[in-house]
Amino acid sequence: MELLSENKRAAIWSIALLFVGLFVWEISISAQTINTGELTEYELLTGAGTAKAGVPPPSEVAVKAWQELSNPFYDAGPNDKGIGIQIGYSIYRVLTGYFLAAIIAIPLGFLIGMSSVAYKALNPFIQVLRPISPLAWMPLALFIIQDSEASAIFVIFICSIWPMLLNTAFGVAGVRIDWVNVARTHELGAFKTAFTVVLPAAAPTIVTGMRISIGIAWLVIVAAEMLVGGTGIGYYVWNEWNNLDLTSVIFSILMIGVVGMLLDAAFGLLQRRVAYVE
Amino acid sequence: MANSFLSIEKLTQRYPDGKGGEFTVFENASFGIEKGEFVCILGHSGCGKSTIMNILAGLSEPTGGVVKMDGFAISGPSLDRGVVFQNYSLLPWLTALKNVTFGVAARFPDWSKQQIEDHSIAFLDKVGLSGDAIHRKPSQLSGGMRQRVSIARAFANQPKLLLLDEPFGALDALTRGTIQEELLKVWSGTDQTVFMITHDIDEAILLADRILLMTNGPLARVAESVEITIPRPRVRTDIVEHPNYYAIRNHLVQFLGKRSAELAGQTSEEGETHSPETVRIDKTQDAVDEQPILQAVKT
Known part of the structure; x- marks a missing residue:
């Protein structure tokens, strides 16, 4: 690590943060949309089975x-x-x-x-x-x-x-x-x-x-x-x-x-x- | 005195003291400077040296009195009176060379670009600046080099009167020595008239033909004009051997240490002028006319 300049280290951190952020975002969204299992008729009628209009x-x-x-x-x-x-x-x-x-x-x-x-x-x-x-x-x-x-x-x-x-x-x-x-x-x-x-x-x-x-x-x-x-x-x-x-x-x-x-x-x-x- | 190249006549400067009264820095100061002369003015802080300098430069107006150069009263700043300021006053966004060409272009508007540049380079060379250094910005130059640029700018303009306001005040002693010698080199061989403020007695003796001594302010006056009876060309290491050197130096030290305070604060009569008394100390002649002041110094 000591071989890399300050700028390079900062760039690596930036990219890492970007990917971590995007990953967390992606995961949290897909966790939200998973909604399977038995649904009552009422639930189906109110649209619970369809994907929620959430954040993409x-x-x-x-x-x-x-x-x-x-x-x-x-x-x-x-x-x-x-x-x-x-x-x-x-x-x-x-x-x-x-x-x-x-x-x-x-x-x-x-x-x-x-x-x-x-x-x-x-x-x-x-x-x-x-x-x-x-x-x-x-x-x-x-x-x-x-x-x-x-x-x-x-x-x-x-x-x-x-x-x-x-x-x-x-x-x-x-x-x-x-x-x-x-x-x-x-x-x-x-x-x-x-x-x-x-x-x-x-x-x-x-x-x-x-x-x-x-x-x-x-x-x-x-x-x-x-x-x-x-x-x-x-x-x-x-x-x-x-x-x-x-x-x-x-x-x-x-x-x-x-x-x-x-x-x-x-x-x-x-x-x-x-x-x-x- | 009225026939001098530069004559300062009954110059008076007063400021309001904030209590409804007036504070007189100096009044009815009169002295003259001849063409080609190098004159230093010595005095304690607050005696109005810088005020006199600013008036000569045309940057401020006196309360009373006139300054005549070549027989004409001066008003406002002019290219005929070049100034080297204590803090160099180089324009920091221009290179050393551009700082000099800036002045030369203002002084000689008819010159071609090449002519201006050649002239500027020649003067920078005279103060020992050449090659890569002249293309650097002031911030990339040492204090000594900056002041050299400033001196080159002033000399390159070939003003009738050159005003130096404590030009070496901010420099260390060694650098100061080198630049003093460079200043002498640039100055000798010209008939440039120079008026310089300094705090440094040795510097004044090395450079000046004549030293004006000011008493302490307020109500300061130019009390004495001491001739420097040491032949030119002068070299720092040689002049200390000259019999007149310590005689003159002692006289100056004595004045600044004691008499400047004793003579201070004398009000003048209406219409009286304060012309400096000429003092000539020459030990190379037989010491017949030795002055009492000197004897006091020796005891």
Whole structure:
């Protein structure tokens, strides 16, 4: 064992845990469905002999996943689209709302971070608006925008703006005065200073905010799509629940997790690129 | 003094003391620095050395008085006045070379990329940095190497006045010695005017043409200007043998240990200027005009 690196040992543990978990799940489900022996007529009439509509075992989910993933982009009408299409819709909404939020939050965060007057003036609004659950905006958004698609994007926009705004402001305000003085003694203008000194100095904090935001946006899109309906992974989960197709529900829950992980990993990569050691 | 390359005239700095009154760091300080001169300023913490430095750099405004360079009053920071900060102030996300080209590109905006890079590499080479090291980030360099980069950045810009704010304060004694010699090497052969803050008497004697001595604050003033009558080029191991070395050193120690406190806290009359008294100690000439201060030191 000592010959293996820490990472390898951790990987072995992960795989072992996965198999143990799946095994326990599989066993507990099949133990549930075993129901043989003599049944009274009454029991037969109430359906006791048939398999219970229980939680599906992992083997069924795996089969389902194989089916869905081998043909992810099929489109057989409004209620039957491939998982790839559904996730695609969700990602499209998340990214649209998210980038609109970034376009506003990052410059505004710069302003708030640089000017304490702007910070004090805007802070009360931020403090009141920030704790509002993004879904609480939904009725208002639907009424004003009158378009469910755009409303979902608005909800993503409103939930991802705050971490980016606050982290940008925090990062910009925390830029070491020495670095700003370097810019000043080199006679850099306001824009040059912002781009060559303040932005790289604050970048790790800003990207951390962006990473938190994308995580929240991905959490919120599922709920928003459950409400809005039509397309998207959130709608898919709810639709399969209505179909009582628990296998698909479990499969889509896993997919939500995987996509969330990939989005986070992408920002993790960006974070490493802008990181620096003082 | 008014004709000096750099002239500091009646500089005064006051801060509100938080009780409705005012706290005067120094007032009516006046002195001049000639072109090509290397001047060190010595004094205890809190006497306003860094404040003077920040005013010269244009990073802060004095309460009163003016600083003139080449006959013009300075206002705000300028590329004509380069600064080496105590904590290096390198941008940690840029490599050593990029930190220097950052400054050079700001100073010479018309230069081509290649020209900027060659110029920067040449100056890094002068402080003993070359090869792989210049492509490393500051965090991958030792404290001494970082300060070398910082010095290279300042010299590469060829400012009219170079301000060094305790540049070796954070370095260990051995590294400090090496970099002091490198600083001398870069400086000699240029007509770069340098104004440097230091706490280290030996460092000041090694580097400076003239040492300005400040009394303790508040109400600090630049009391003396001591000429360093040791010929250049100076080498650390040789200058201690020079007859003037210990005479000057003793004078400085005596000032900082005793007289800086005795002279402190004197308020000035309206319109009075505090110009430093020039002190010249030279034991190589016949010691006819030996000063009473020196005798006190020897007993």
